[in-house]
Amino acid sequence: MTEENGILLDGEVAVRGDRIVYAGPSRPEGTWSPTKKLSGNGKAVLSGFVNCHSHAASLVFRSQSDDGAGGAALYTVAFRAEKDITPDQWRDLAVLGVIDMVKAGITTINDIWYEPEALAEACVQAGLRAQIAYKIFDVRLEELYRQDYTRYPKYGEERLKRGVALVENWHGQKGGLISGRIGPHATDTCSMGLHKEAVAEARRLKVGCHTHVAQSKGEVDYIASEHGKGPAEYLLDIGALDRNSxxxxxxFATQGDLDAVSRAGARNAHCATIYPRRGVYPDIPSIDSRGISWGLATDWMMNDPFEAMRNAMNALRLRQGTFEALSSKQALDRATAASAGVLGLDRDIGRLAAGYKADLIQIDIDQAHLAPFYADYASIAYYARASDVVTSVIDGKVVMEDRRVLGIDEADALAQVRRHLPGWAALMQKLGGTSHPGLCACGHQ
Ligand SMILES: [Zn+2]
Incomplete structure (x- = not known):
């Protein structure tokens, strides 16, 4: 993703501490005296993927809202189930989500969810770079499916307090591996007062906000009926949008909303896998025509940047009626350098170049589905799979080798999650999810 060295055959990367000191053609033997050397034989080396909008622990909803109900399942299943997932369960889910992301080649996440402290700990354990926010709102999410927007100010204040404490305790920790954001959840789930307070706290703490904007029809309709405008226009008007948002x-953004995002210099996380699943897609040509910065993200349940690249390319090419809508190189850029830009980290991560943080991955290219490997952008963007990522280095540390995440025991993490399955299956069934009624007690069918 650098201007000068697009693709190099027989390249070499040298790392000192947490930074890349050299990335270019192989240097003569003896140039370096490394304490550790990773062979690149049969492998492609890439900058790690930057996931600018994620919910690591949300995998509890996998397959429960994907068919039939489409976007409505967010309100009818997920929002009604979230309150019944215990803190311990969110922690177990976060650990597994972190493993899944590292194994997919993601080296940085920007996450907003429950139990963010547990997520921060899991990220430290795995060595995953993360910006983390606590989900702040003052409605009862479980009541939104019937348009009940009753506000609970005390509840909102408590959440804001915890979100602020998270930033105070974690921002800049582990040499900057973990940073914080303030997370007013969405334009409709925070009252105007709470949203303004959250933004003021973010500015006081010198961190950015992370918010869902124009995500659903329900949100857009609510903001239109309350304020007579679009959700991003509303945020700009209350002073809640800026370059760090x-x-x-x-x-569901209108042209007026996109003007508001552009005027504020706010940045957009584009979750290409979830939109087609719901039968909708954001208006990228209008986003691009305003020069709004956007990067690829996985959102919830799916933690696969390869799938995100392919879905973005296919959806945009289909919608715009041209294969030129998003190239393989552009898709890779959106998943790495551009996504780093969304997080304000583009001087540190997202590129394989001297001076950048040593966040990089190796892909095993010696495989049937990648052969013959022509070493071009499409080889990776259209043919490689998350399961091809064999090595991950983050902040100069090897965090995955031979597909084994070194800091966390994956078998144990899977077992922890499996023991909760019968309870979750019953919960999802009650709310109209699609879990199989025949789950046995051990969690396997
Ligand atoms: Zn989301």
Whole structure:
């Protein structure tokens, strides 16, 4: 993703501490005296993927909202189930989500969810770079499916307090591996007062906000009826949008909303896998025509940047009626350097070049589905799979080798999650999810 060295055959990367000191053609034997050397034989080396909008622990909803109900399942299943997932369960889910992300080649996440402290600990354990926010709102999410927007100010204040404490305790920790954001959840789930307070706290703490904007029809309708404008226009008007804001989605944004995002210099996380699943897609040509910065993200349940690249390319090419809508190189850029830009980290991560943080991955290219490997952008963007990522180095540390995440025991993490399955299956069934009624007690069918 650098201007000068697009693709190099027989290249070499040298790392000192947490930074890349050299990335270029192989240097003569003896140039370096490494304490550790990773062979690149049969492997492609890439900058790690930057996931600018994620919910690591949300995998509990896998397959429960994907068919039939589409976007409505967010309100009818997920929002009604979240309150019944215990803190311990969110922790177990976060650990597994972190493993899944590292194994997919993701080296940085920007996450907003429950139990963010547990996620921060899991990220430290795995060595995953993360910006983390606590999910702040003052409605009862479980009541939204019937349009009940009753506000609970005390509840909102408590959440804001915990979100602020998270930033105070974690921002800049582990040499900057973990940073914080303030996370007013969405334009409709925070009252105007709470949203303004959250933004003021973010500015006081000198961190950005992370918010879902124009994500659903329900949100857009609510903001229109309350304020007579679009959700991003509303945020700009209350002073809640700026260059440090990450706005996820913009799926139902109007042209006026996009003007507001552009005027504020806010940045957009584009979650290409979830939109087609719901039968909708954001207006990328209008986002691009305003020069709004956007990067690829996985959102919830799916932690696969390869799938995100392919879905973005296929959806945009189909919608715009041209294969030129998003090239393989552009897709890779959106998943790495551009996504780093969304997080304000583009001087540190997202590129394989001297001076950048040593966040890089190796892909095993010696495989049937990648052969013959022509070593071009499409080889990776259209043919490689998350399961091809064999090595991950983050902040100069090897965090995965031979597909084994070194800091966390994957078998144990799977077992922890499996023991909760019967309870979750019953919960999902009650709410109209699609879990199989015949799950046995051990969690396997
Ligand atoms: Zn989301």
């Amino acid at each position: 990450v706005v996820a989605h913009l799926t």
